[in-house]
Amino acid sequence: MKQETGPRRVLIEKHKKFSESALWRLQREYFDQAGIDAWVNQVPFYITSNPFIATCYAKLVIAFIRDWIKKNPDAKNHPFYILELGTGSGRFSFFMLKILQELLQGLGLEEIQLVYIMSDFTKNNIKYWEDHPALKPYLEKGLVDFAIYDMESDRSITLFKKNIQLNTETLVNPLTVFANYIFDTVSHDSFAIREGKLYELLISLSTDDTNMKNNRPINMEKINTDYHINEIHGSYYHDPHLDAILETYKNTLKETSFLFPVGTFRAIKYLKKLAHDKLFIISTDKGYSTLETLDHLGHPSISFHGSFSMMVNFHAIAEYFKTSGGGACLQTTRKGIKTSVFSSGFDLKDMPETYMTIQERVEGYSPGDYFILHRRISDSFQECNLDTLASHMQMALWDPHIYLKLTNRINAILGESDKETIDFMAANMKNLAANYYYMPKSECILFEIGVFFHAIKNYQQALDYYKQAMPYVGEQFGLYYNMALCLHHSDAQEEALIYFKKALELDKESKETEEWITFIEKKLSEQKT
Numbered sequence: 001m002k003q004e005t006g007p008r009r010v011l012i013e014k015h016k017k018f019s020e021s022a023l024w025r026l027q028r029e030y031f032d033q034a035g036i037d038a039w040v041n042q043v044p045f046y047i048t049s050n051p052f053i054a055t056c057y058a059k060l061v062i063a064f065i066r067d068w069i070k071k072n073p074d075a076k077n078h079p080f081y082i083l084e085l086g087t088g089s090g091r092f093s094f095f096m097l098k099i100l101q102e103l104l105q106g107l108g109l110e111e112i113q114l115v116y117i118m119s120d121f122t123k124n125n126i127k128y129w130e131d132h133p134a135l136k137p138y139l140e141k142g143l144v145d146f147a148i149y150d151m152e153s154d155r156s157i158t159l160f161k162k163n164i165q166l167n168t169e170t171l172v173n174p175l176t177v178f179a180n181y182i183f184d185t186v187s188h189d190s191f192a193i194r195e196g197k198l199y200e201l202l203i204s205l206s207t208d209d210t211n212m213k214n215n216r217p218i219n220m221e222k223i224n225t226d227y228h229i230n231e232i233h234g235s236y237y238h239d240p241h242l243d244a245i246l247e248t249y250k251n252t253l254k255e256t257s258f259l260f261p262v263g264t265f266r267a268i269k270y271l272k273k274l275a276h277d278k279l280f281i282i283s284t285d286k287g288y289s290t291l292e293t294l295d296h297l298g299h300p301s302i303s304f305h306g307s308f309s310m311m312v313n314f315h316a317i318a319e320y321f322k323t324s325g326g327g328a329c330l331q332t333t334r335k336g337i338k339t340s341v342f343s344s345g346f347d348l349k350d351m352p353e354t355y356m357t358i359q360e361r362v363e364g365y366s367p368g369d370y371f372i373l374h375r376r377i378s379d380s381f382q383e384c385n386l387d388t389l390a391s392h393m394q395m396a397l398w399d400p401h402i403y404l405k406l407t408n409r410i411n412a413i414l415g416e417s418d419k420e421t422i423d424f425m426a427a428n429m430k431n432l433a434a435n436y437y438y439m440p441k442s443e444c445i446l447f448e449i450g451v452f453f454h455a456i457k458n459y460q461q462a463l464d465y466y467k468q469a470m471p472y473v474g475e476q477f478g479l480y481y482n483m484a485l486c487l488h489h490s491d492a493q494e495e496a497l498i499y500f501k502k503a504l505e506l507d508k509e510s511k512e513t514e515e516w517i518t519f520i521e522k523k524l525s526e527q528k529t
C-alpha cells in the first residue's frame with residue numbers, strides 16, 4: 001500500500017533577533033513588487049487615507065506653523081517642509097494638499113512657503129504619483145515634491161523635482177513628519193518581562209515545504225512564528241534613552257511581552273540630525289499608549305493582509321521624546337487606531353494654537369472616532385433614508401470611497417426622497433468630484449455622479465459627468481448607453497443615435513439598444529418628411 005505523505009515543515013530561521021528576522025525583508029519585497037497594487041483589495045488604506053484624517057493633520061500643521069512664526073518671526077522667510085513617510089498610494093497626500101491649499105488661501109497665509117514631500121522606500125510608488133492627474137496641479141505649483149526615503153537606512157533625502165537635499169542648511173524651520181500606518185511596518189525588537197527580569201524574544205519562522213520556492217516562502221500568511229526567550233543583563237542598546245525605557249518597563253511591568261520600534265527610532269534620530277533636532281511628528285496607527293495596556297500581553301501577534309502589521313508601542317516613542325528634549329501628546333486610550341503627536345526641540349505645551357488643536361482633533365473627535373462611527377453607518381446603510389446618508393456624506397467630507405458604497409441605496413431611494421435633501425446632495429456633487437483620486441480597479445466616482453444626475457433627470461449635468469468619466473472608465477457599454485439616453489431626453493436625437501450605435505458595438509446582444517436605434521431612426525425620418 002502506498003503511504004500518504006503530507007507537507008514537510010521547513011525551518012526558515014531559528015532564534016533570530018526580531019529586528020533581524022527575514023520577515024522584514026519579505027515585507028519590503030512585497031511592497032516593492034506590488035507597488036500601487038498593494039492597495040487593490042489587499043493592504044487596508046481607508047482608515048488612514050480619507051479627507052477627515054487629512055483635515056485633522058492640516059489644521060494641526062497650520063496651527064503649528066502659526067505658533068512657530070509667532071515665536072520666530074524670521075521663520076516665514078524660510079520654507080516649511082512636511083515629510084510624509086511610507087506614503088503608499090498617495091490618497092492621503094492628495095487630500096492633504098487640497099486642504100492645505102484651501103487653508104493657506106482661506107486664512108490669507110499664501111506667503112508661507114510650504115513644501116509637501118511624499119516619500120517611500122520604493123520607486124514603484126513614486127512612478128504612480130508622478131503620472132497621477134490629481135497630483136499634477138500641486139506639482140506644477142511646486143507645493144508637492146517626491147523623494148525616496150528608506151527609514152531603515154540613513155541615506156540622504158533628495159527632492160525629485162526641486163533637486164534639493166534635506167539637511168541642516170535647507171531645514172531652517174522644524175521638519176514636520178507624517179507617519180501613518182508605517183511605524184508598524186518598519187523593524188521592531190521584541191522583549192518579555194517575567195518576575196522583574198528582562199528577556200529578549202528571539203523569533204523562529206517555519207512553513208510547509210509546499211509554501212517554499214527558490215529557498216524562500218511564497219505566501220507570508222502561511223508562515224508560523226515561535227519565540228524563545230533569552231535573559232538580558234546590562235545595557236542592550238548602548239543608548240541611554242532607549243536603555244532607560246527598557247529599564248522602566250523592567251521595573252514597572254509585571255508579566256508581558258512587548259515590541260520596541262527600533263526602525264522608527266533609527267529614522268527619528270536621523271531626521272533629528274537633519275533638522276537641528278527640531279521635529280513635529282503626527283502619526284496614526286494601531287498601538288499601545290500606556291504602561292497599563294502594555295502589561296499582560298502575549299507574544300507579539302502579527303496580522304497578515306498582503307503585507308503584515310503589528311501594534312506600535314507609542315508609549316515607548318513618547319518616552320523617548322519626553323526624555324530627549326521634546327514632548328508627546330497621546331490620546332486617552334480608546335478602541336481603534338490612535339493618533340499621536342510628538343515634538344523634538346520644543347514643548348507642545350508652549351505652542352498654544354497647536355495645543356488647542358491637539359485637544360480638539362486628537363484628544364477630542366479623532367480620526368479613530370470618525371472611523372468607528374463611519375463603520376457603524378456603513379454596516380447599516382440599507383436601513384437609512386436619504387437625509388441620514390446625506391449627513392453621513394457630510395461627516396465623511398464627501399469622500400468618493402464612501403459614496404461608492406452607498407450609491408445603489410441612494411439611487412434606489414431617490415424617487416421617494418424629499419426635494420430638499422436631493423437638492424442638498426446635488427449641490428455637493430462637485431465636492432465629491434473634486435475629491436476623486438484614481439486608484440486601479442476601483443469604481444469611477446465621476447460616472448456615479450453622472451448616474452445621480454441622470455436619476456434626478458438633470459440630463460445636462462449627467463452628460464457633463466459621464467464625459468469626465470470617459471478617460472477613467474474607457475470604452476464601456478453602460479457609459480455610451482447612459483449618455484445616449486441623456487442626449488435623447490435633451491432632444492439631441494442625432495447625437496443620441498451616434499451614442500446608441502457605439503453602445504451596440506460594445507454589446508451586440510443588447511435588444512433594448514437596437515430598439516432605441518430603430519425608434520430614433522424612425523423619429524428622425526418622420527421629422528425630415
Ligand SMILES: C[S@@+](CC[C@H](N)C(=O)[O-])C[C@H]1O[C@@H](n2cnc3c(N)ncnc32)[C@H](O)[C@@H]1O
Binds near residue numbers: 043049092
Ligand atoms: C502599510 S503601508 C502604509 C501606507 C500609507 N501611509 C497609508 O497609511 O495607507 C506602508 C508603506 O510604507 C512603505 N515602506 C515599507 N518599508 C519602508 C521603509 N523601510 N521606509 C520607508 N517606507 C517603507 C511601503 O512601501 C508602503 O507604502
